[in-house]
Amino acid sequence: MRLTEEEIRALTLSAMEQLGERATPEAVKKIVAASAAELESKPDFEKSTKSSGGRIILTSFGMNAPGVVAAITTGLAKLSCNIEDISQTLMGGYFTMIMVVDISGSAKELDEIQTEMNKIAEELKVKIYIQHEEIFNKMHRI
Amino acid sequence: MNYEFTEILETIKMTEIEHFDIRTVTLGISLRDCVDRNIEITKERIYDKILKYGKNHVKYAREIEHKYGISIANKRVSITPISIPFDRFAEDDFVEIAKTLDKVAEEIGIDYIAGFSALVQKGFTNGEREMIKAIPRALSETKRVCSSVNIGSTKAGINMDAVKMMSDAIKKTAELTKDRDSIGCAKLVVFCNVPEDNPFVAGAFHGVSEPEIVLNVGISGPGVVLDAIKSAGNVDLQQLSEVIKKTVFKITRAGELMGRKVAEMHGVPFGIVDISLAPTPAPGDSIADILKAMGVEDVGAPGTTAALAMLNDAVKKAGLMASSSVGGMSGAFIPVSEDQGMIDAAIKGHLTIEKLEAMTAVCSVGLDMIAVPGDTTSETIAGIIADESAIGIINDKTTAVRIIPAHGKKVGETVNYGGLLGVAPVMPVSKLRSDAFILRGGRIPAPTRSLTN
Structure with a gap:
């Protein structure tokens, strides 16, 4: 799954929040890059689309x-x-x-x-x- | 049983024998949030957004096809007229955007994406001029991108400078795609009073007043109407109108159901059902054959316009009763190359551009998919567009021109695209010239009909 810009921004904000005082540009970049890579390697979320019944x-x-x-x-x-x-x-x-x-x-x-x-x-x-x-x-x- | 034997068999006969299919489910996607000052980031945003919403479009449509046993011929995507969000860019950038659209369309498995468009009925912004200049290259360097430009409206009049720019763009596109029978022109529509929710490519786009995402559906069904008329036999015209209405009512209901279900799977709002009768080159799936079944010897015979007017009106009445979401063009399409009966009539010389022009005054769209000699001048094409637009602004209706000045070809030859685009015989065009009128430029003022308040 390819992340959109908004999703990356949200990821960055949450990383900064968690790091608090310790947030340096390098640390944030490292964490965001790692989580983005992890998320992107996951397959797309496929909602169940079966519409049978009736x-x-x-x-x-x-x-x-x-x-x-x-x-x-x-x-x-x-x-x-x-x-x-x-x-x-x-x-x-x-x-x-x-x-x-x-x-x-x-x-x-x-x-x-x-x-x-x-x-x-x-x-x-x-x-x-x-x-x-x-x-x-x-x-x-x- | 809840249903009569005959009712069930009627539905199966429609889908299995009479070519009843849903012509298109078109996913409209707004690109208004995709702009950035950097063209590379802009392209990435466009790609990501269309991929995000469109990646399951074909899959969902297929599931609904199986569920109801009715095929959906085309699964397509329309986007915000690109000149609006990307107004800051220049000609080369617009070509790049077209290539991005082509790439993402291929990725999600659709054959056409429409909305390489601009609305310039009253005047141009700088970006719109750049975008129109980019059209010939955009259409010749991509396969899946379709373009349309609105050059007139009842409220604004006709922007004759835009008419001339578009006729130049058509000539240039024909030349750049001369190796493939000037196919670029089959993907380029010049509109007057364009609807903003039309699901039928090539003229589709996602209008500025539309929501973020919407799903529109276009029905089809000339074959079904043809068979109903044939089996009605020798009835008077009021009874014939009833027959047409009953048939169109049923296919509209089926179309709306299928559209709503595809929208439900996407989790997006359902927009409109376009009740246009859209022909294909398949035998029997023809508007021309309907007109002949109504009693005219061939399309072009005196009486053709009246028969078409009645057909178009019956389609609308039935569609409006069947659905509260009727929109788009909603009439009968009379493209030449996409309708075997029209092709035959044009080859025999029964159907001329002048008669077609009269027919477009009483049905939806306009001079659609007509091939003319390659040496037809830009000014003559501009004159044809201006005539068609005048019918539009005076009658408060949509008209359009999709004309192919087939590069290097003369009357008697044909252009052949295969598939749904079909075969178009090169039709003769009047040699009289109106250059002086066209080159005056400026704008034909809005007609008195615009003052309705």
Whole structure:
């Protein structure tokens, strides 16, 4: 992490305060240089940015084949995702399924769930889209 | 289920088939505290500040893309118009600042940083003159820096000395970047009535009344509107306006949500959603195709301006209903090179600069990404800028000129930049001259419309 000028100034002031009477330009410089080097060698502070939780809408399209629903629901169960609603239909021979899934109980983040589901999609030769529920709420509800 | 099958499928169709994406999330950063009498310290402060706030910009935007299943095409940064904090510096220093901006943009992984800008509608400071002189070199010696200069406003009139300086800068930039089809000019916009919160690069900057840091979002979606119009079939124009409004309402809501979430991750305030329909050269993602779907044979046919006016107005009405944070340009963009339908119309000769000028009176921005012959004189370019600005000040709207006098090229040839900047056919320009008018200099006074108090 590169220190900003303000941070270096704050560091200098606190060094001077601690040294009190003994503060000479050389002593302050030495301490500031040492602490700056230590701070700069540390990796950047990364705040936790994961924003999962809530409900997702899982949509799956593909040729109608045995075991599609079972594979997807088993996959979700393994990830501790709770299926709240499920609706399916056949559209011209294509199987279409939409699920509302609560992922708050899952230890996995949304992107990890997407990765797992993509694996299942590849095996079953279907398409699976996973999107957070908020987007549908914003687009289709006033 | 809370949602209808058709609603869910509609959203997926928009994102998967109709190219609905969020065009840009733009992080605005104030650089007003970065000045020092020493240019080296100034450069360091600029670098550190942009790095500090911008280093996670791309990462956060990607996470939001995955969460909602909608892609964000561009992640960009805008900064305080650099002539304001760094007014004390000279031409060479401004080139150095541009290089610093280029370096930090590369470091944080963004393709463009915008705000190498000045606001000179009423007059110049010494620093602003130096900064404008630095533009050709700044754009030819960097890859990621974009520049814009505001030369007129309804309140101030048109600074014709600035118009001339900018047309000279455009010619010079074209020459310095002649090896790459004069690409420097694609990163240089001359504005009238510029908005201070526009997230769309190249004309973006972080206005002086903006907070320290802000996140603005620009939506897109011509493809979605096009498909909605096509599936509406043969309905009358009021019904067609309804169709457009419903579609734009949805994409604005999605855009605002995505923007707010990216801002939340940054921990910075959300600014505005710019509801402009912005095309890309991808097939179907075209404003020209929308106009054709509305019923004009090709862009440039009589009726084009009326169709565009209606489209632009419907977009605004829907956007204002969908969000309380509408800002920026918020209209329909009609760049030539970035829209396949416009490119085709220009190649066929259906679309002329004169017709484009009329179209810019009823939609956002102006003569955008048009290539003209390399031997077009600086005075003629100044005349084009002055005409466009006059439309702006009289109609109280933003207008802009992003013109490429393609070095060494003639009508019939093309410039090709690839990617989002696309391909521009060199369009013919009137050979009549207005040098005597341009060279009078001075300022076109503010119109009566400025006296609104």
